[in-house]
Amino acid sequence: MTPAERSRGGGGAGAHAVSRRAFLRGLGTAAVTAAATGTAAAAAELEKAGGEATVGPGEVPLEFTLNGRVVRTSVEPRETLLDVLRMRFGLTGAKEGCDRGTCGACTVLLDGRPIYACMRLALEAAGSAIETIEGQSLAGELSPVQAAFVQHDALQCGFCTPGFVMTTTALLRVHPKPTEAEVRHACSGHLCRCGSQPHIVRAALAAAGVATTSPSTADSLRHDHA
């Protein structure tokens, strides 16, 4: 979900979000006030104008579903979802590769859709269901996507791998039999410096049980099992 969709009330968060309309309504007076008296006063103005609550700068409570369990914590409004997952919940599978939404190593699923956790405030996850890589093999058994990644060596250093696995997982839920082009398109927001992309394509198709048609993936199979 894009931030714009979220502010139109598309998600389950609501409680802490300042809607776009309320923000604009309040802007006329609040922006001027902000320049004169600082952001705290501006927030108060906004609150009056829009009738919605502002939060922070101190910690505020947050509740969401994490890998199937409801969790409660408190966070600074400026903390990212990635930091909260990694540092408060110790779920370090999602990695920080760029901190600006360009590498995909931090990808988790928000209500089933892959998102860059470094580009979300933790508060935006309020009321949502977050899935991380750690939730993919809770029973100790690898998911089909994870197993295919291992089997086809769709990883080298492994730092980008959790992100690719999460996006592939989300893709296969929506498109159980994707084409190679659909795999490439779905994974185009992820970087892998080790250059494991050829095997990633292969693993994703194998996890879906799709026969590969591309000569490169066919060659790979021929050689690996020689």
Place this chain on the structure above:
Amino acid sequence: MPEWPKDPKYIGKSTPRVDGAKKVSGAAKYAHDVQPGGCLYGAVLRSRWAAAKITAIDLAPALKLRGVKAAILVRDGARQVRYYGDELAAVAATSRRVALDALRAIQIVAEPQPHVVKEHLAAKPDAPRVFAETPNTGAGRERTQGDPDKAFAESDVVVEGLYATQVEIHQPMETHGGVASFEDGELTAWHSTQGISGVRDGLAGALDLPQNKVRVLGEFMGGGFGAKFSAGVEGVLAARLSQAAGAPVRLVLTRFDESLAVGNRPSTFQKIRLGARADGTLTAFSMESYGCAGYAAGGPSAGGSTNSGFPAPYIYRVPHFRTRHTEVSIHAGPAAAFRAPGCPPASFGIESILDELAVKLGIDPVELRIKNDPMELRQRQYRLAAERFGWAAKYRRPGSSPGPVKVGVGCAGSAWRVPGGGTQAEIEVSPDGSVEIRCGTQDLGTGTHTVIAVVAAELLGLTPAEIQVRIADSRFPPSGASGGSMTVTSVTPAVYDVCTKAIEELKKASGLADVRGPQWKAACRRLGVAPLVVQGRWIDGLSAAGTGGVQMAEVEVDTETGFVRVRRVTCVQDAGLVVNRLTARSQANGGIMMGIGYALYENRVMDSTSGVMLNPNFETYKLPGIADVPEIDIEFMDLPERRVMGIGEPVTIPTASAIANAVANAIGARVTSLPITPDKVLAALGKVPGAAKDHPHDAWMSLFGARPA
């Protein structure tokens, strides 16, 4: 002489990574992921000037902030900064946000100075100096063989060209850094590194600690490519901050930091002349070259790891040659060893001019290489690759492909010869039959864990899953750093040694004549209560150096947009005795993907006016992605008699050269500098003005002046 088993069950086959499940489930803990209790966040303050004298740094305002536990200077007293990104100070705080607040609070008094960030400008006599006491260009180093002047005069044909390669940045997905923690005066560092022993010694030296009080760990690390051999400024700062704060400190670089300060592949500028007989036999080569390793240009060297030297005329046999290489310093971040240091730039220059010669003589580029390549194996590889690739049907006169999207093919060769050695290892066999192998090596993603498990399983008659591999702990028997494609050649003979010794010991202890495979558990039970621990080391005769490889590329070039797409790459690589085919394939894929980035996208862009790097992030420093994956056809020549060899570096050497030659073949004009971006393609086609002030070719010509090469 020791020998590898003749009819192997695992060696040479495909074994999925033994640590794969940990990596796909988030269980693998990287240095970035380690969180000891009470861990603080570290951050580094960097110079925002390309050149300046720093007269004072006031840390007090940072220390006053709530949550800031330590703030330290990188160096005391007045100092010089020589590039945008040079480390000045560091802080440790209770949260990342507070640490960033603290960096902003630090006050600096600086006297900015003139800077120079472009090589051709830095080479001018009146350029601002990077080091006040020395000119920006070194004396240069000349090598001569035979009588090149006479050989050129007698050549039937002479071709000339000017070729340039860019600064490429390693950009491992896991940035540099880690966690440092002191307990009872002993330092433990979880460090993202290619060399735990070197980091241990580096930290001990920098903090004046005995080496036996420092432990370095790094079981999982997110890529290095040559940039992660040392403790680094950030590693030392983490340890110093931890000392100052009395708490563990996590200091990992941002992508911005990573792009500026921890290494890159030097740029090169190569003015080449090549003479040949009418039949294509090379007779004479001369090259005047410059290279730039950032501010820290070292002395002249052919090694090219932390300086800009490179081998020439690379892999080809030319009886008469003269080369002259000069280092240039600029106000920019320093170079570091980078996957096959010196070789991709060397390959780009020589392979480009070879194709120019082939066109001039009307000889097939593959035939020209076979004629002049002294390595018989690589000659065979060219024939094999040509067949797999369909070269004969695909090679056409340059620019003769019909339509606006033109197709072309190119080829290039590689060599690599760094022998392994120096590794010690240890095996512990428990009475229940379980096996643990300990070795102070590293797994950069190359599959070291798995290679060790495969070799041990083969020798002991067990399965790879039964071997517990413990690596990347400086308390284990030492191995070398993982560089030079020598991890597999260093580690596997040591594993062979401990396993064969363990078998002999177990035979003695158990009284059984055969302890392998089905007998293993029964034999181990006879050990009683004490496990069998056996040490061993690298032995000669099991691994070797001296691989060769060739690659062929097919590209399509849109002559309306200038955009290049790589359609297919064929890689024929001598890998000696392949230990694990699956992970070896991954390395070859990775080398090719990295070569695509070097050929088409990657480039550090410096701004002359401000002296800053303009693209220290992934949205403007372009890496190849999954949409760029071509058809990749990999053939490892199975030559077990050549013993175990490393391939991580050679597989990336020829890719960019083959692509560049394919682009020239497609459009009938050559882009002479990497990366081959659409603007350069359109300029080569004469579709956009190519003689602008900043056109790279004109800029570089000023480096060489009027002097003949």
